[in-house]
Amino acid sequence: MELALSRGAAYVLCALRAAGYEAYVVGGCVRDSLLGRRPGDWDVTTSALPEETKAVFSGAPVIGTGVRHGTVAVLVGGEPVEITTYRVDGPYSDGRRPDSVAFTRSLREDLARRDFTVNAMAWSPETGLVDPFGGVDDLRGKSIRCVGDPARRFQEDALRILRALRFSSSLGFSIEAETAAALRADRARLEKVSAERIAAELVKIVCGTRAPAVLREFPEVVARVLPGWDCDPDALGRAPADPAVRLAMLFSTEADAEAALRRLKFDRATIRAAKALLAFRTAPLAEDRPAVRRMLRKLGPAAFRRLLAMRAAYGEPLAGVERTLGEVLEEGDCWSLDALAVKGGDLLAAGVPAGPELGRTLAALLDAVIDGRCPNERAALLELVPPQ
Ligand code: ATP
Numbered sequence: 001m002e003l004a005l006s007r008g009a010a011y012v013l014c015a016l017r018a019a020g021y022e023a024y025v026v027g028g029c030v031r032d033s034l035l036g037r038r039p040g041d042w043d044v045t046t047s048a049l050p051e052e053t054k055a056v057f058s059g060a061p062v063i064g065t066g067v068r069h070g071t072v073a074v075l076v077g078g079e080p081v082e083i084t085t086y087r088v089d090g091p092y093s094d095g096r097r098p099d100s101v102a103f104t105r106s107l108r109e110d111l112a113r114r115d116f117t118v119n120a121m122a123w124s125p126e127t128g129l130v131d132p133f134g135g136v137d138d139l140r141g142k143s144i145r146c147v148g149d150p151a152r153r154f155q156e157d158a159l160r161i162l163r164a165l166r167f168s169s170s171l172g173f174s175i176e177a178e179t180a181a182a183l184r185a186d187r188a189r190l191e192k193v194s195a196e197r198i199a200a201e202l203v204k205i206v207c208g209t210r211a212p213a214v215l216r217e218f219p220e221v222v223a224r225v226l227p228g229w230d231c232d233p234d235a236l237g238r239a240p241a242d243p244a245v246r247l248a249m250l251f252s253t254e255a256d257a258e259a260a261l262r263r264l265k266f267d268r269a270t271i272r273a274a275k276a277l278l279a280f281r282t283a284p285l286a287e288d289r290p291a292v293r294r295m296l297r298k299l300g301p302a303a304f305r306r307l308l309a310m311r312a313a314y315g316e317p318l319a320g321v322e323r324t325l326g327e328v329l330e331e332g333d334c335w336s337l338d339a340l341a342v343k344g345g346d347l348l349a350a351g352v353p354a355g356p357e358l359g360r361t362l363a364a365l366l367d368a369v370i371d372g373r374c375p376n377e378r379a380a381l382l383e384l385v386p387p388q
């Protein structure tokens with residue numbers, strides 16, 4: 001079986017081999033290649049110790065981060081390749097990270113510490129695929145299965161609970177029965193996982209193709225990381241895979257969304273976008289141009305489009321509003337102060353005093369244009385300004 005390696009990965013394997021070490025591409029890139037997907041990044045696993053790896057790549061820019069954990073990142077023609085020494089993890093006492101790691105010269109031991117069988121395969125041009133745990137079978141059966149005893153693997157590292165849900169959702173795989181039972185049983189351990197890691201996995205879970213099934217099959221796991229969630233999984237599955245839209249659809253109120261997303265330390269823009277969607281979740285939407293312009297003024301084009309997509313996913317017939325929105329944007333209707341033909345300076349010149357009055361007058365003129373009571377023309381607008 002051949003894998004189409006990236007240039008960087010091919011070079012790294014070749015250089016390590018030439019120096020007398022074993023080297024394989026491993027993990028997600030092998031899984032994705034076998035699925036016919038283009039890997040996001042290429043990871044290499046090697047028998048070389050970190051210092052030995054650094055010596056092999058002494059000519060290339062080496063980012064020495066993570067040397068303690070055995071990872072050296074090299075930049076090959078601009079492409080970063082992470083090279084990790086074969087490793088076995090020591091005991092886990094905090095439910096999240098091994099207390100120590102030890103290097104090994106055995107590829108099999110390195111593969112055994114990896115989370116799921118589909119992530120525990122390695123490949124090199126000389127040996128072909130190395131798959132000691134049945135990863136190919138599970139790829140064929142579309143199954144997420146722990147390497148080894150699931151209960152133990154989730155007890156070692158609770159992040160794997162969410163990774164299982166994430167791969168199930170994004171790859172469209174189901175979770176094998178014992179693995180599913182163990183992750184359900186161990187869900188309380190999710191409290192050991194940092195908010196940032198939970199947030200990153202959650203986005204991938206809700207944006208995956210199999211998100212509705214995952215939410216339906218593991219509600220008690222989701223509740224552990226998202227107290228207050230309340231979601232129609234089928235509607236969520238019909239919505240675009242836009243994080244703000246899908247996160248908003250996990251809640252029925254702005255307050256619940258804000259509390260849960262803040263707790264998970266989501267960035268402010270995402271929280272604001274999700275709240276805006278919930279604020280307008282049931283607001284009346286009409287398809288006449290003034291109504292569409294008014295919504296644009298409140299939300300802007302991107303958020304308005306997200307709102308329409310979300311509400312359409314809930315089953316609202318919104319084709320008329322979408323059509324009007326297209327026309328309004330295409331034809332350059334004025335719906336914001338930026339596009340208004342009169343600026344603050346014009347009003348000052350017309351004698352309107354600086355201060356709040358100026359803002360109110362501009363807003364009233366914009367209202368007149370949006371409602372279609374006045375064309376967006378300077379002279380016509382200035383005529384509406386009451387004499388000072
Ligand atoms: P992605 O496509 O998201 O990058 P990936 O499988 O490459 O998926 P990474 O987080 O990049 O995931 O990890 C690379 C590899 O390291 C995984 O394929 C897996 O073999 C191993 N791995 C990562 N995280 C864990 C973990 N928490 N426990 C065990 N093995 C892990």
Ligand code: MG
Nearest residue numbers: 028029040041
């Ligand atoms: Mg990866």
